[in-house]
Every structure is written in structure tokens, then in C-alpha cells.
Amino acid sequence: xxxxxxxxxxxxxxSSAANEALIAGIVAGVPGGSGFSLLVCPPYPYVAxxxxxxxxxxxxxxxxxxxxxxxxxxxGEVAASMLADIGCEYVIVGHSERRAxxxxxxxxxxxxxxxxxAAGIVPILCVGETLEEREAGTTESVVDYQLGAVLDAAxxxxxxRAVVAYEPVWAIGTGMTxxxxxxxxxxxxxxxxxxxxxAGIAAGVQILYxxxxxxxxxxxxLAMPDIDGGLIGGASLKAKDFLxxxxxxxxx
Ligand code: 13P
Numbered sequence: 625x626x627x628x629x630x631x632x633x634x635x636x637x638x639s640s641a642a643n644e645a646l647i648a649g650i651v652a653g654v655p656g657g658s659g660f661s662l663l664v665c666p667p668y669p670y671v672a673x674x675x676x677x678x679x680x681x682x683x684x685x686x687x688x689x690x691x692x693x694x695x696x697x698x699x700g701e702v703a704a705s706m707l708a709d710i711g712c713e714y715v716i717v718g719h720s721e722r723r724a725x726x727x728x729x730x731x732x733x734x735x736x737x738x739x740x741x742a743a744g745i746v747p748i749l750c751v752g753e754t755l756e757e758r759e760a761g762t763t764e765s766v767v768d769y770q771l772g773a774v775l776d777a778a779x780x781x782x783x784x785r786a787v788v789a790y791e792p793v794w795a796i797g798t799g800m801t802x803x804x805x806x807x808x809x810x811x812x813x814x815x816x817x818x819x820x821x822x823a824g825i826a827a828g829v830q831i832l833y834x835x836x837x838x839x840x841x842x843x844x845x846l847a848m849p850d851i852d853g854g855l856i857g858g859a860s861l862k863a864k865d866f867l868x869x870x871x872x873x874x875x876x
Pocket of ligand 1: 633795796799817836837858
């Protein structure tokens with residue numbers, strides 16, 4: 625069976641002092657038991673310090689973005705090898721905020737996915753539809769396109785070392801969570817798309833749900849057969865809220 629992964633995407637939030645308190649709270653409250661792991665993704669400048677603080681605990685550290693380039697004249701970019709160098713184990717690629725606000729294409733996302741893997745970092749590939757796309761009935765085709773760009777570039781074999789996150793854009797930061805059934809439908813579809821290429825790999829891929837996930841709705845979502853954890857924004861910024869979701873995973 626797949627373990628749950630409960631991942632916090634801190635987005636553009638934090639400070640040295642606030643992060644230290646947040647991590648101390650999370651590490652002190654990690655639920656007992658097995659079958660789940662915890663991850664936090666702070667902004668770039670804090671990845672190294674958070675990696676040092678979580679060392680030896682049940683919490684891993686990831687980044688929120690990575691360059692598709694290895695090195696060279698790319699002012700302001702951060703290479704996957706640099707992230708690996710400072711103890712980063714995961715990186716989020718293709719978050720809808722980066723696609724929408726920074727114009728990242730699915731091809732660029734695929735290049736970032738491959739750059740991460742080349743450095744030994746596990747990419748968390750985000751896919752998801754907007755409200756307009758859902759209402760137009762194109763959710764599956766949108767997700768297929770976003771997933772397909774990475775499958776075409778990296779191949780199904782790459783998904784043996786990757787995580788997928790289904791994040792409906794309309795549920796992000798809105799308080800409008802997808803129902804467990806709505807989320808499960810899309811998770812099942814994503815797994816079927818992967819399974820059409822390699823059933824064994826598809827069965828092992830963790831597919832996380834993201835979008836207004838919190839302690840109150842986590843158990844219902846995590847009870848679904850194809851939901852293997854969460855990618856959490858707002859509720860990852862307070863130890864108590866994040867741990868409530870971890871607790872739901874520990875008890876699922
Ligand atoms: P919220 O949990 O704040 O809706 O954010 C979800 C998200 O975008 C995680 O990547």
C-alpha cells in the first residue's frame with residue numbers, strides 16, 4: 625500500500641523566527657504510528673535552515689520551485705543541484721500560481737520536473753483545472769494535457785520517483801474544498817492515465833489532494849482510495865492545523 629504524504633506549501637510566508645517556532649511545534653507533535661510522512665516547503669532562503677532544524681526528525685524539507693537550467697546566465701534562478709546540496713528532498717513543480725502568475729507552460733514544468741530528478745530530488749507535479757474549465761466539463765482533458773506534457777518529456781519510468789498533486793484551482797485559498805468524491809474522481813482518472821502506460825508504476829504513485837484542505841475535511845478526503853495525502857497551503861502555517869491533518873493521516 626502507498627503511504628500518505630502530508631506536505632505543507634508555505635508559499636510566500638515566513639521569517640527565521642516564525643519558521644523556527646513552526647518547525648519546533650510540528651516536530652514536537654508528530655503523531656505516533658507509521659504509514660505517513662510529513663514534508664514542509666518553505667521559501668528558498670529558509671530551505672537550508674529548516675533542513676538543519678528537521679534533521680533526525682520525521683519531517684522532510686522541500687522547495688516550492690526550481691530552475692529548469694543546471695547553471696549559467698539565469699539571474700535569479702535556483703538550480704536543482706543547489707537544492708540537493710542544501711538538503712532539499714522534494715520540489716513542487718507546476719503549481720497553478722506559477723502557471724497563472726508567472727506564465728509557466730506545461731513544457732517548462734516538464735523541464736523542471738526532469739531537472740529535479742536529475743539532481744535526485746523528488747518532483748511534486750501539480751495539475752488542476754480552473755472553475756471555468758470545470759464548468760465547461762474539461763477537467764479531465766486539462767489534467768491529461770498537464771500530465772501528458774511531463775509523460776511525453778520524462779516517460780512513465782520517471783513516475784517511479786515522483787509525486788502528483790491534484791489541486792483544483794477553484795479550491796485553492798478559497799475555503800471551497802472539492803468533495804471527497806469530486807477529488808477521488810480526478811485522482812482515479814490520473815492514476816488510470818498513468819496505469820495505461822505502466823500499471824505497476826501507477827499503483828505506487830502518491831497522488832496528493834490540494835485546495836483548502838484542513839483538519840475538518842482531511843479524514844474524508846484521505847479515506848478515498850486514490851487520495852494519498854495532501855498539499856496544504858493555509859493550514860500548513862500553524863503547527864496545530866498542520867498536525868490535525870497529519871493526525872487524520874495517521875489514523876486513516
Ligand atoms: P490552500 O490549502 O491554502 O487552499 O492552498 C493549497 C495549495 O495551493 C497548496 O499548494
